[in-house]
Amino acid sequence: MASSPPTSNLAGVTDQHLADLADLAPLDLPEAGEAEAWRSFLSRRVEGELATARAQADALRVLAAGDAAALERWNDLHVALGNAFAVSSLLAQVHPDQQLRESAERFEQELHAFQTGLMLDVEVFGRLESVPREGLDEALAPGATRVLDDALRAFRRSGVDRDDATRERLATLSARDSDLSQAFGRNIRDGATSTRVPASALAGLPEDYVAEHPAADDGTVAISTAYPDMGPFLMFSADAAARREVMTTYLNLGWPANDEVLGELLAVRDETARTLGYDGWPDYDAELKMIGSGSAIAEFVDRVAADAADSAQRDLAVMLERARHDDPGVERLTVADSRYLGEVVRREQFEVDGQAVRGYFDFAKVRRGLLDVTARLFGLTYTDVAEAPTWHDEVAAYDVTLDDTGERLGRIYLDLHPREGKYNHAAQFDLVSGVGQRQLPEGVLVCNFGRGRMEHSEVVTLFHEFGHLLHHVLAGRHPWARFSGVATEWDFVEAPSQMLEEWAWDHSVLATFATNADGEPIPAALVERMRAAEEFGQGIYAATQMYYAAISYRFHAELPDDLTARSAALSQQYAVWERLPDTHFHCGFGHLSGYTSGYYTYMWSLVIAKDLFSAFDADDLFAPEVARRYRDTVLAAGGSADAADLVEAFLGRPYDNRAFTAWLES
Structure with a gap:
């Protein structure tokens, strides 16, 4: 049974708590450009935290059976292990020094090996399994029982209760999964x-x-x-x-190397799941998600694809007709035509000129506007820490405080421009996971925007990714590391960020920072036309997302011998655009590494996001009561309760798909 949502302490911090927090400080990082100092920092941080994790594991093993202190040791271990993983994972993707990036990847491998061994350690499992459940939350801290249940389930999903030979094989598979996942991402990143x-x-x-x-x-x-x-x-x-x-x-990023890498990665995951008694990787992966089973993923993908079909075909027909004005012989549009024809239709039929719109979104103003908007919405203050060292001169650091109490919540870093060797998509990375009265959360927003004017779609992306950063910081005061930050089910993770995108479509919001060269704010009529133009392509967007989701699920469920051929067949089944010949999209589809069979989660989360947004006043998106209630009930809770319970606590009812269906049909 799902636990009840916790009561947030965001707006009721005690004086003693504030005093404890005042002693916490962000990490002391080296200066940008000092490669040797950064290498030393990386080694000290990872090796020191890993040593702490090993010591906590040793201390846990010698505890007497039934000692509840085992759960506290388990938490301490994961604080340290999380610290080591965070810094190595981040620097492997963003640091300008290639030697350091490679060193960080090796540390990641070492950490994965330790983690795999830990989750197959029968002694550690035995100490935790013997912890008495009665009165545990009162004896330790609220949420202790949930942490214990989660840990024991994770041990069993790792195979700790299997025979020696099986555990050894699972350890080998886990190490290989880690190596292949790293190689898959590296081939995309370095293949730019x-x-x-x-x-x-x-x-x-x-x-x-x-x-x-x-x-x-x-x-x-x-x-x-x-x-x-x-x-x-x-x-x-x-x-x-x-x-x-x-x-x-x-579409050929990562090819041909990733064709072989991905094929083996799929096989490793399948063997892992079947060794543990599951019917395949999708069932194993979905067990921890809201959706529950692999077959439910297939049903969801097909249901959304069917719901979007009429809208997608209607909009595609409009674009095809427009294309035939220039080339009467066009029979089917390709993916290379999608953005261009979408822009032409928006300009001609909706009077939305992308270049004119672009003139209102100067990058510096957008970044400042994003901070101003979210500060006002959630009752926060961002303080520019210009003197804070970072890994690159273009990275900006801000301390985040809560207006209600003056509590320092943590620190954020904005790494928003492309450079050689850097992660080439958009994502939020942890630098430090917040733990109540022990360490402040520090998060990093990693994007690849230009330094001048932005497309409005990029503005939307920036708001989306910043939503993850807020989630990380606001949920950084739990005593249990398991609950910290973006620690909810993976098919809910995107919902808060997708909801925050709505503020990038509202004129009253955009007018606060979207101005042209003469300082004139973006006109309300233009924003309305932009929204109408965006609605024009919603069916196509949903169909495209279902193509991606189908690849994610079907590749893991079927293990096709010819990945390119299967990708082409799925494109024919789900996508509205004709596939370009001699392309290998799957080799550059980075989400196959992290999301594995669960890319459906973007659309699943969108259903919830639309419902969450329905609680806000569309005529006053800055209304404080609902925004602060959402902040405290959903974001600050982190992973301390099931996502469905958090949403129900905020909405006052279980979530449903009515808002999503209305959006899709609009």
């Missing part, structure tokens, strides 16, 4: 490249973009696979052949 196209293909692109892409002696320009480069080109270039070349390059 560019395509040379005629300079004439830049006709119609923004002036600042053209200026940043001077032609070479042969009359060509380079368009990289980085989002700030590729996105505007695919949106505004009328050169269909050039768009096709650029998109083909992007």
